[in-house]
Amino acid sequence: MISRSWWxxxxxxxxxxxxxxxxxxWIRGERGLHCAWDxxxxxxxxxxxxxxxxxxxxxxxxxxxxxxxxxxxxxLPERILxxxxxxxxxxxxxxxxxxxxxxxxxxxxxxxxHVFLHADDALNHxxxxxxxxxxxxxxxxxxxxxxxxxxxxxxxx
Amino acid sequence: MILNGYTILSLFLCILRLMLSVVIxxxxxxxxxxxxxxxxLDEREAxxxxxxxxxxxxxVLMGINVASWPVFYALLQSYxxxxxxxxxxxxxxxxGAGTQGISRFLPGLLTSLQWTKPLLLFLCGxxxxxxxxxxxxxxxxxxxRVIIALLFIGLGTMFDSAVEAAYLVIxxxxxxxxxxxxxxxxxxxxxxxxxxxxxxxxxRQRPRLAGAYYLLNLSLIATLFGVTVGVSRESIRTxxxxxxxxxxxxxxxxxxYLVEIAAPTILRLPFHRCAYDLITVAPESMLAVAFYLLxxxxxxxACLAAQVGRCEQTAPFLPDYLRRLLWLALFGYxxxxxxxxxxxxLA
Numbered sequence: 155m156i157s158r159s160w161w162x163x164x165x166x167x168x169x170x171x172x173x174x175x176x177x178x179x180w181i182r183g184e185r186g187l188h189c190a191w192d193x194x195x196x197x198x199x200x201x202x203x204x205x206x207x208x209x210x211x212x213x214x215x216x217x218x219x220x221x222x223x224x225x226x227x228x229x230l231p232e233r234i235l236x237x238x239x240x241x242x243x244x245x246x247x248x249x250x251x252x253x254x255x256x257x258x259x260x261x262x263x264x265x266x267x268h269v270f271l272h273a274d275d276a277l278n279h280x281x282x283x284x285x286x287x288x289x290x291x292x293x294x295x296x297x298x299x300x301x302x303x304x305x306x307x308x309x310x311x
Numbered sequence: 312m313i314l315n316g317y318t319i320l321s322l323f324l325c326i327l328r329l330m331l332s333v334v335i336x337x338x339x340x341x342x343x344x345x346x347x348x349x350x351x352l353d354e355r356e357a358x359x360x361x362x363x364x365x366x367x368x369x370x371v372l373m374g375i376n377v378a379s380w381p382v383f384y385a386l387l388q389s390y391x392x393x394x395x396x397x398x399x400x401x402x403x404x405x406x407g408a409g410t411q412g413i414s415r416f417l418p419g420l421l422t423s424l425q426w427t428k429p430l431l432l433f434l435c436g437x438x439x440x441x442x443x444x445x446x447x448x449x450x451x452x453x454x455x456r457v458i459i460a461l462l463f464i465g466l467g468t469m470f471d472s473a474v475e476a477a478y479l480v481i482x483x484x485x486x487x488x489x490x491x492x493x494x495x496x497x498x499x500x501x502x503x504x505x506x507x508x509x510x511x512x513x514x515r516q517r518p519r520l521a522g523a524y525y526l527l528n529l530s531l532i533a534t535l536f537g538v539t540v541g542v543s544r545e546s547i548r549t550x551x552x553x554x555x556x557x558x559x560x561x562x563x564x565x566x567x568y569l570v571e572i573a574a575p576t577i578l579r580l581p582f583h584r585c586a587y588d589l590i591t592v593a594p595e596s597m598l599a600v601a602f603y604l605l606x607x608x609x610x611x612x613a614c615l616a617a618q619v620g621r622c623e624q625t626a627p628f629l630p631d632y633l634r635r636l637l638w639l640a641l642f643g644y645x646x647x648x649x650x651x652x653x654x655x656x657l658a
Binding site: 156160164167168171172174175176178179182185188190191192193194222223226262 | 397398402539540578579580581582583588592593594595596598602634635638641642645646647649650653654657
């Protein structure tokens with residue numbers, strides 16, 4: 155038979171197993187800002203924020219991750235915010251000018267699309283980095299942005 | 312070949328394991344043949360004197376085999392920094408996939424290594440358990456069976472170290488078929504995509520999988536508790552098949568749960584199914600994996616010992632051995648379940 159000391163040892167081991175995750179979480183503390191899709195650290199200049207209809211914001215490391223995430227969702231988001239690479243200022247995705255160029259901003263996701271608030275900055279980047287401006291349906295979140303805009307207009311009518 | 316500290320350490324371990332396994336296979340084979348012959352001639356001393364080297368080398372090899380497993384994952388983790396497109400070990404496992412040249416073998420070699428390492432751990436443990444049982448007998452009653460187990464360990468180690476050495480030596484360079492200027496951007500996107508793991512489970516299937524995981528593992532723990540506490544010495548051996556059946560069903564299900572539900576929840580990345588990330592983000596959760604694998608091995612070792620280690624001389628003490636192994640499995644499963652449940656609650 156298994157002796158009593160073995161059972162006590164086992165129970166002490168289970169208590170330690172219970173405490174290990176608590177201690178590990180306490181030591182680790184809160185994690186910094188990471189992409190909600192692939193967990194990469196976020197570079198503020200290429201950050202994308204999506205506010206869903208419940209009001210909670212989801213942050214992504216690049217446009218690609220945000221697109222993948224949106225593709226998985228059934229409901230339209232409330233807002234999509236991107237960052238103007240020229241000024242670092244957060245802007246609505248509908249107001250942005252997008253450029254696909256040879257400059258890769260994220261080597262893991264392979265993202266090569268850049269965001270600018272002003273058309274001049276976008277065209278400068280097109281010339282400097284052998285890119286081309288994304289227009290119409292080529293624009294990231296094109297259909298979703300249109301749907302959000304038309305939803306906003308509905309109450310006005 | 313990516314050359315860093317872990318590559319050199321892994322290569323050194325590979326060479327050491329290969330040399331020891333050659334010694335074990337050669338000595339084991341001649342000892343086994345001699346043991347078969349002298350069972351008729353009654354010259355046991357000759358076999359015993361030869362088996363000291365065999366057992367000592369085998370115990371050293373078992374230790375190195377166990378150590379080589381975490382070193383292998385540390386090596387893969389070190390390659391993440393070396394490969395620009397890889398964000399975690401999953402990315403490293405995809406290097407060479409869909410390419411031309413010798414690097415196309417890399418994913419296959421890695422997959423086989425990920426299977427052979429735990430199998431080798433199981434074999435080493437099984438050999439050690441049989442060796443301990445054999446040591447308690449008066450006249451080394453199951454020595455031939457122990458030697459056969461050691462031969463398997465030697466052959467398994469030879470295969471594993473050869474595959475690992477091949478993986479280390481093959482250049483980690485991806486060669487693609489040449490394409491026109493228009494295919495390059497598409498290729499880049501596809502290349503980036505292949506390094507990121509994706510969820511394969513439907514949202515509606517997740518609660519079912521979680522339910523099945525907890526139900527099966529709790530029933531396994533309850534069965535193990537019942538067997539270690541309530542079953543008599545005589546009948547403990549008869550429980551080996553039901554236990555093996557439940558443990559075999561629980562293992563793939565638990566791995567699936569780890570990848571599809573536990574890892575994305577603990578990592579707080581609901582769409583990222585990658586258990587490898589736990590090594591760096593939540594290393595304590597690896598304890599749950601280690602406890603679980605140890606428990607599976609304990610059930611397997613107990614079943615093997617009940618089947619292979621049984622003879623007239625082992626009958627008086629074998630049930631106690633089995634009970635202790637099952638006791639270890641019981642607490643291992645319970646500890647693993649507690650850690651996973653706590654991690655899920657805290658995430």
